[in-house]
Each structure stands twice: as C-alpha cells, then as structure tokens.
Amino acid sequence: MTSGSIRHHGIRRAFTTLTIGALALFGGAAQANPHSWQLNLTRGASTWSPVPYHLNNISLAVCTVIGLLVFGAMFIAMFRFRKSRGAVAEKWSHNTMVEVIWTTIPVLILITLAWLATAGLTSWADTTGSQMTVKVTGYQWKWRYDYVDYLGKPVNKVGFMSKLDQQSDDTRQLDSGMDPYAVKVGDENTYLLNVDKPLVVPADTKIRFVITSGDVIHSWWVPATGWKIDAIPGIVNSAWTNFTTPGTYRGQCAELCGQDHGFMPIVVVVKSKADFATWLAGQEAAAGASAAPQTAQAAAPAPVPAGGQG
Amino acid sequence: MSYAATHDQHDDHHGAPKSFFQRWCMSTNHKDIGTLYLVFALTMFFIGGSFAMLIRAELFKPGLQLMQPYFFNELTTMHALVMIFGAIMPAFVGLGNWMIPLMVGAPDMALPRMNNLSFWILPFAFLLMLSTLFLPGGGPAGGWTMYPPLSLQSNSLAYVVFAIHLMGISSIMGAINIIATILNMRAPGMDLMKMPVFVWSWLITAFLLIAVMPALAGAVTMLLTDKYFGTNFFNPGGGGDPVLYQHIFWFFGHPEVYIMILPAFGIISEIVPTFARKPIFGYKAMVFAIACIAFLSFIVWAHHMFAVGLPLGAEVFFMYATMLISVPTGVKVFNWVATMWGGSMTFETPMLFSVAFIILFTIGGFSGLMMALVPADFQYHDTYFIVAHFHYVLVTGALFAIIAAAYYWMPKWTGNMYSEFWGKVHFWCSVVFVNVLFFPQHFLGLAGMPRRIPDYNVAFANFNMISSIGGFLFGASQLIFIGVLIHCVFFSKKKATDRVWEGAKGLEWTVPSPAPYHTFELPPVIHDDELAHGHVND
Numbered sequence: 001m002t003s004g005s006i007r008h009h010g011i012r013r014a015f016t017t018l019t020i021g022a023l024a025l026f027g028g029a030a031q032a033n034p035h036s037w038q039l040n041l042t043r044g045a046s047t048w049s050p051v052p053y054h055l056n057n058i059s060l061a062v063c064t065v066i067g068l069l070v071f072g073a074m075f076i077a078m079f080r081f082r083k084s085r086g087a088v089a090e091k092w093s094h095n096t097m098v099e100v101i102w103t104t105i106p107v108l109i110l111i112t113l114a115w116l117a118t119a120g121l122t123s124w125a126d127t128t129g130s131q132m133t134v135k136v137t138g139y140q141w142k143w144r145y146d147y148v149d150y151l152g153k154p155v156n157k158v159g160f161m162s163k164l165d166q167q168s169d170d171t172r173q174l175d176s177g178m179d180p181y182a183v184k185v186g187d188e189n190t191y192l193l194n195v196d197k198p199l200v201v202p203a204d205t206k207i208r209f210v211i212t213s214g215d216v217i218h219s220w221w222v223p224a225t226g227w228k229i230d231a232i233p234g235i236v237n238s239a240w241t242n243f244t245t246p247g248t249y250r251g252q253c254a255e256l257c258g259q260d261h262g263f264m265p266i267v268v269v270v271k272s273k274a275d276f277a278t279w280l281a282g283q284e285a286a287a288g289a290s291a292a293p294q295t296a297q298a299a300a301p302a303p304v305p306a307g308g309q310g
Numbered sequence: 311m312s313y314a315a316t317h318d319q320h321d322d323h324h325g326a327p328k329s330f331f332q333r334w335c336m337s338t339n340h341k342d343i344g345t346l347y348l349v350f351a352l353t354m355f356f357i358g359g360s361f362a363m364l365i366r367a368e369l370f371k372p373g374l375q376l377m378q379p380y381f382f383n384e385l386t387t388m389h390a391l392v393m394i395f396g397a398i399m400p401a402f403v404g405l406g407n408w409m410i411p412l413m414v415g416a417p418d419m420a421l422p423r424m425n426n427l428s429f430w431i432l433p434f435a436f437l438l439m440l441s442t443l444f445l446p447g448g449g450p451a452g453g454w455t456m457y458p459p460l461s462l463q464s465n466s467l468a469y470v471v472f473a474i475h476l477m478g479i480s481s482i483m484g485a486i487n488i489i490a491t492i493l494n495m496r497a498p499g500m501d502l503m504k505m506p507v508f509v510w511s512w513l514i515t516a517f518l519l520i521a522v523m524p525a526l527a528g529a530v531t532m533l534l535t536d537k538y539f540g541t542n543f544f545n546p547g548g549g550g551d552p553v554l555y556q557h558i559f560w561f562f563g564h565p566e567v568y569i570m571i572l573p574a575f576g577i578i579s580e581i582v583p584t585f586a587r588k589p590i591f592g593y594k595a596m597v598f599a600i601a602c603i604a605f606l607s608f609i610v611w612a613h614h615m616f617a618v619g620l621p622l623g624a625e626v627f628f629m630y631a632t633m634l635i636s637v638p639t640g641v642k643v644f645n646w647v648a649t650m651w652g653g654s655m656t657f658e659t660p661m662l663f664s665v666a667f668i669i670l671f672t673i674g675g676f677s678g679l680m681m682a683l684v685p686a687d688f689q690y691h692d693t694y695f696i697v698a699h700f701h702y703v704l705v706t707g708a709l710f711a712i713i714a715a716a717y718y719w720m721p722k723w724t725g726n727m728y729s730e731f732w733g734k735v736h737f738w739c740s741v742v743f744v745n746v747l748f749f750p751q752h753f754l755g756l757a758g759m760p761r762r763i764p765d766y767n768v769a770f771a772n773f774n775m776i777s778s779i780g781g782f783l784f785g786a787s788q789l790i791f792i793g794v795l796i797h798c799v800f801f802s803k804k805k806a807t808d809r810v811w812e813g814a815k816g817l818e819w820t821v822p823s824p825a826p827y828h829t830f831e832l833p834p835v836i837h838d839d840e841l842a843h844g845h846v847n848d
Contacts, residue, residue: 234546
C-alpha cells in the first residue's frame with residue numbers, strides 16, 4: 001500500500017484501526033494465524049472452517065483411543081509374557097471370533113467417520129448462491145486477484161498483483177544479516193507472511209473463488225478458510241468461503257512451484273460489508289481514473305487478460 | 311538333516327570365485343547379489359541422509375543461512391529419489407535375494423544372470439541421477455513427484471527420466487526373478503500356504519512392481535517428449551492436462567508406497583514370532599491382509615490429489631477406498647500383538663526394532679486415516695503434517711523393518727554375532743531421536759507450515775529447531791549402525807550358531823552360519839512344525 005492519494009491514506013488508517021479493533025474484540029481472529037508452539041489446527045474464521053477442525057479433533061481422538069488400547073495391550077503382553085519372568089509360550093495361533101470382532105469394529109468406526117466427512121465435503125463443494133466472485137491467478141511467485149462481481153453486479157477493473165512484502169524479501173536473502181524476528185506489523189511477526197497488497201474481502205458474504213494459474217501449479221491456502229485448492233494452468237477450480245470475523249488472515253502457496261515457492265504468501269483482509277463497499281468504490285474509481293497510469297497499483301504490471309493462460 | 315554333510319563335500323568345487331572382480335561384478339549367486347544390493351542401499355541411505363542433514367540444517371532457524379532456495383529444492387527432490395529408489399527399494403530386493411531362496415529351499419534365484427544385471431543397472435542409474443548435482447543448471451528441483459509444468463522447467467529432466475527408466479527396468483527384472491523363484495523353485499512340500507509371510511509379502515510386492523513401474527515409465531516418458539519433442543500431453547496450451555500426469559504418477563505412486571511397506575510387514579511377521587517363541591497369529595489372515603492391501607492400493611491413488619479440484623464423486627470414492635485400507639492394516643497390527651500375547655518374549659535388537667515398528671508405523675497409519683478424511687486433508691495437504699506422516703511410515707516403518715531384518719539375519723549372513731550392547735544403543739538412540747525429529751512436524755503442519763519451503767515464519771521456529779536437533783542426532787545414531795556392521799563382519803569373535811535365535815523357525819535356520827556359498831543343492835525335506843507360522847490348518 002504505497003498509495004500517495006489521500007483517499008488511500010484514509011483507508012489505510014481505517015484499516016489499521018479496524019484491524020486493531022478486530023484483534024481486541026475478536027481474539028479468535030488472531031489465532032487463525034500461526035503462533036509459536038501451536039499444536040493443533042486453527043478453527044479458522046469462516047462458516048465452513050470448523051469442519052476440518054472438528055474432523056481433525058474427532059479422528060485424532062478416535063485414533064488416540066485405539067492407540068491406547070492396542071499399545072496398552074502390547075505393553076501388557078511385553079510385561080507379562082517375558083521369558084525372564086518365566087513365561088512359557090502357548091501354542092495357539094488362531095481365534096476366529098477375535099479376528100471377526102477386530103475386523104468389524106474398525107469398519108463401524110470408519111463408517112461413522114466417513115459419514116461426518118462426507119457431510120462436510122458436500123457442503124464445501126456447493127459454491128451456489130455466492131454473492132461475490134474473486135478470480136485468483138498464481139504466478140511464479142506472486143498472486144493476482146481480480147474482482148469479478150459483487151452482490152450481483154460486475155466489478156469494474158479492480159485487480160492487482162500481490163507479492164511478498166519488501167521487508168520480508170530483503171530479510172530472506174541469503175546472508176542478508178537481517179533478523180527475521182524484526183519483521184513486524186504491530187506486535188505480530190509477519191516474516192514471509194505479509195504482502196505488498198492484500199486481498200480485501202467483506203465479512204458475512206459467500207465469496208466464490210475461481211482459481212487458476214499462469215505458469216506452473218500453485219496452491220492457494222489460507223488456513224482460516226479451512227481449505228486449500230490448487231491453481232492449475234488450463235483449469236479453473238472453484239471454492240467458496242464466508243468469513244465470519246473481520247481481520248487479517250495469512251496463508252502461503254502450498255504446492256511446490258519453483259525456487260521462490262516459500263516466498264509467495266497470501267494475505268486476506270476481511271472488512272465489514274460497509275467498509276468493504278467503501279474500499280471497493282475507491283478501487284473502482286481509481287481504476288476508472290486511470291487510463292492515467294499513476295494509481296495505487298503503480299507496482300503492478302498490466303492486467304493479464306481474463307480466462308487464464310493457455 | 312543330512313544337508314551339512316552334502317555341503318561340505320562340495321564346498322571346494324563350488325566356493326566363491328577368488329578374484330574380486332569375478333566374485334562381485336560377475337556374480338550370479340543370490341547371496342552375493344543380495345549383499346551387493348544391501349551395501350548399495352546402505353551407501354544410498356547415507357547419501358540421501360546427508361541431503362536430509364543439509365535440509366534440516368537450513369531449517370534450523372528462520373532466515374536463509376546456508377543455501378539458495380533452488381538448491382534447497384534440489385536437496386528435497388534428491389533426498390526423496392535417493393531414499394525411495396536407492397535405499398528402501400534396493401534394501402528390500404537385497405533382503406529378498408538373500409532370504410527368499412533360503413526360506414523356500416531353493417538353490418538360487420530362478421534367473422541368476424538377470425539377477426546380476428538387475429543389480430548392476432542400479433549404480434549407473436544413480437550415477438546418472440546424482441551427476442546432475444554437479445552439472446550446469448543443477449539437479450531436478452521440482453520434487454520427486456516431478457509434477458509438470460514445473461518439472462519441465464528443469465534442465466536435468468532427461469537425466470532423471472533416463473535414470474528412472476533404468477531403475478524401473480531393474481525393479482521389473484528383480485520382480486520377475488522373485489516371482490519366478492517363488493512360483494517355481496520351492497522345495498517339495500513348501501506349499502504356497504506354508505511359505506513364510508516374508509516370502510508371501512515379496513510375491514505380492516513383485517506383482518505390484520510389475521504392474522506399476524511401467525505406469526511411471528510412461529508418465530516420465532511423456533514428460534520427456536513434452537520437453538524435448540514438442541508433444542503436449544501435459545501442456546494446456548496444446549490441449550494437454552497437467553492433472554493427467556498426477557493421475558498416472560499416483561497410479562504408480564500409491565502402489566509404490568505399499569511396495570515399500572509390504573516386505574516390511576513380512577519382516578516383522580518373521581521376527582515377532584521368533585522372539586515371542588510362538589507361531590504367528592492368524593497366518594491366513596496375515597497373507598490375506600497383504601493381498602487385500604495390495605488390491606486396494608490400486609484404487610486409492612487420487613487421495614494424493616484431494617486439493618487438485620476433483621469432482622465431488624471422485625473425492626468421496628477415493629476417501630472411502632482409502633479409509634478401507636485401515637481395516638486389513640489394522641488386522642495386521644492386531645495379529646502382531648496377538649502373536650506376542652501368551653508368548654515367551656525376549657528383546658534382542660531385532661525384536662526391539664520390530665516393537666518400535668509396530669507402534670510407530672501405527673502412528674503413521676493413524677495420521678494416514680486422518681488424511682483420508684477429505685475436508686481435514688484440505689488443511690493437511692502439502693503441509694509438514696504430511697511430511698511427518700510419510701516419514702513415520704517410511705523411516706520408523708520401512709527403514710526400521712530393514713534395520714530389524716539386518717540384525718535378525720546378520721548372524722546368518724556373516725556367521726558372527728553382532729554386538730548386542732551396541733545394537734541396543736543403536737536402537738535406543740534411533741527410536742528416541744527419530745521421534746524428536748518427526749513428531750514435532752505434526753504440530754508444524756497443523757499450525758500451517760507448508761512442506762518444501764526453505765524458510766518460514768518465526769511462529770514455526772521452535773518446533774523446527776527441535777526437529778533439526780532430532781534430525782542431527784538421528785543421523786549420527788546411524789553411524790553406530792555402521793560400527794556394529796563393520797564389527798560384526800570383520801571383528802566379532804562370537805560365532806553364530808546355525809539356529810542363531812532360540813525361537814527361530816524356518817528353513818533359513820537349518821543351514822550353517824554363515825550360510826555357505828551354495829545351499830539347498832538338494833531340496834530339503836520340509837517338516838511342517840519347523841515353519842515359523844506353525845500349523846496353518848488350525
């Protein structure tokens with residue numbers, strides 16, 4: 001956000017205020033981003049993101065219980081049936097009843113898990129009824145976002161590139177001598193998780209993402225949405241999210257895409273609907289004003305034609 | 311058995327050739343070729359391991375300290391290719407070569423000259439592949455899966471493709487040899503359903519190899535023609551489809567995963583009954599479970615592709631099929647525990663590694679089940695959670711089984727006992743540090759760290775440092791293994807008995823230690839109570 005225009009300063013200030021406010025009000029939002037010693041998945045910040053979170057917890061619990069039973073039996077066996085304790089080996093090597101039981105019980109557990117997972121998957125796959133469409137295009141090694149429509153109306157020429165922020169980029173160079181711990185926005189360390197221009201979207205809106213790539217395969221992943229999906233040249237994938245909480249959500253490219261695969265983060269700034277409408281109007285106005293080239297997207301290259309390459 | 315006398319008479323006429331070149335380069339002897347495979351695998355294990363050490367060194371703390379990102383990608387790619395095709399698979403082939411003829415009472419492999427060829431292709435294949443690291447443009451850096459279009463950007467693609475073709479030819483010939491040996495060369499009375507589980511596991515694995523290596527060869531050949539001959543199999547600009555490659559690759563890749571674990575199941579099924587002094591529980595179920603897993607391995611490939619945007623129906627099908635695999639796998643684990651139950655156990659090094667295998671492989675299986683659940687996999691996919699998962703099944707799974715097998719059969723191979731003390735030191739170091747190395751990677755993945763990145767946000771710093779420390783110590787622990795091996799082969803004063811282990815059963819223990827150059831020139835007489843699994847008709 002290197003804009004020189006007054007409008008954009010205003011937006012940035014609103015932004016910062018909003019972000020701080022959101023952090024204060026919704027502690028959960030901050031937790032949607034990775035933090036030190038984090039042990040489990042994030043619950044995320046969208047209507048769907050609790051699905052993988054709960055599935056993860058349930059299946060982990062099931063596995064833990066089975067593990068305790070099996071390993072417990074094994075340790076009891078290893079303790080009781082030691083030769084050094086005088087154990088004499090028995091001769092049996094077969095027990096049909098036991099074998100039927102321990103084949104059947106896992107099947108029943110699996111059916112339960114499959115039922116839960118299928119329900120979650122079906123809701124994920126349903127992109128109908130979306131109120132907004134954003135086209136995401138992966139490039140080596142940056143993302144492009146094009147706003148296609150919002151609340152049933154086409155968005156006029158709002159699209160920009162989003163790449164690793166300058167401070168992270170300077171710091172990550174080999175032998176830069178710079179400290180990754182010093183890369184901060186406010187109190188949050190944003191090393192390799194910040195971009196020059198984030199994707200801005202409204203909260204409480206079903207957003208459909210159409211995702212493709214201009215060169216190799218990438219994968220668009222913001223853990224707060226609960227999913228990732230590959231950006232593949234020649235193919236347009238779609239997925240949806242509906243953020244419940246305004247905030248800043250960070251993610252990364254998740255499919256190996258070459259030397260700077262580790263350096264193409266994703267940042268999504270979720271605003272309230274009102275703030276988003278203001279922001280979008282500003283972007284549209286700026287785009288309209290510029291046939292004149294000096295706009296907020298001075299750093300961004302010319303827009304690529306819609307429809308992906310190839 | 312009258313075997314020993316027969317052997318002594320013929321020893322002079324049929325001993326190993328005296329010249330080093332003749333003995334090792336021109337060998338058609340299954341034991342020597344087995345040894346070659348095992349030494350080759352060990353060498354590759356340390357080369358691949360050194361790549362891993364460099365990877366963990368770069369990941370020790372945030373920021374790039376040691377290498378450029380591209381070189382990091384070369385390391386992750388080469389680490390995987392070397393470990394999978396150079397260490398794990400040849401080690402299993404080596405064990406099969408050494409032990410299958412001894413276990414079924416055959417004098418040698420069915421096709422001894424082909425056996426020589428299938429080994430000697432390998433060093434050249436790996437020279438070709440590893441040489442790319444020293445060539446302008448560098449080695450392959452698109453990951454071992456070589457997904458296009460990225461892999462087509464690599465300058466060393468042709469080298470890697472040819473190397474993979476060679477490895478594939480080697481694997482297929484090895485597989486044909488093993489099938490021919492098992493089906494044709496069993497001693498009279500060694501019925502299929504009396505074979506050791508290890509032999510069964512290799513028979514099924516060999517069929518998997520023959521079925522899927524051509525798929526890999528086809529996929530990489532299409533990469534080659536796309537890059538150099540203007541075809542457009544995977545180029546959307548020419549009507550191709552990058553996802554097609556992934557389907558073909560994983561049609562190879564998933565059975566490949568079982569190629570690397572089924573022989574391990576076989577090994578554990580040999581070792582646990584020996585040290586529990588009790589027949590394997592549910593022999594038929596064990597064999598059937600292996601066959602079942604092998605079958606299922608062909609219909610689960612797209613679970614590696616849940617995030618590519620498959621249609622809902624495909625995601626559901628591959629999720630269910632994948633979850634099903636946990637049933638036969640669970641049966642195997644339960645049966646190993648049931649084999650221990652009521653036994654009379656001792657815990658020599660092979661048994662320790664086997665017990666660790668059962669626990670840690672099962673943990674890898676648990677994370678595998680979690681990953682089968684598609685919505686959860688949307689989060690896990692391509693993160694360190696996956697890295698943790700497949701290292702649990704491949705390192706504490708396949709590798710631990712190979713190490714267990716090495717300790718188990720080493721006295722038979724060398725005629726000397728290894729140092730039990732140092733074997734146990736090796737075990738305890740390995741089992742502790744491997745968990746320090748890989749367990750925290752679960753947390754990293756869940757917290758959101760993608761795999762194959764050379765640098766990361768400071769939120770991931772703590773567990774990465776712990777993981778790296780575990781990695782260095784696990785790597786160093788393997789030097790103990792080298793020490794134990796060298797000591798056992800060259801310096802050990804303690805001679806092994808023919809039976810070696812009190813509870814050992816099976817034909818391989820009826821020949822002298824070390825196993826003479828030629829064994830079973832006359833087929834042995836099979837006594838059912840001598841077989842490790844006891845009476846199958848119970």
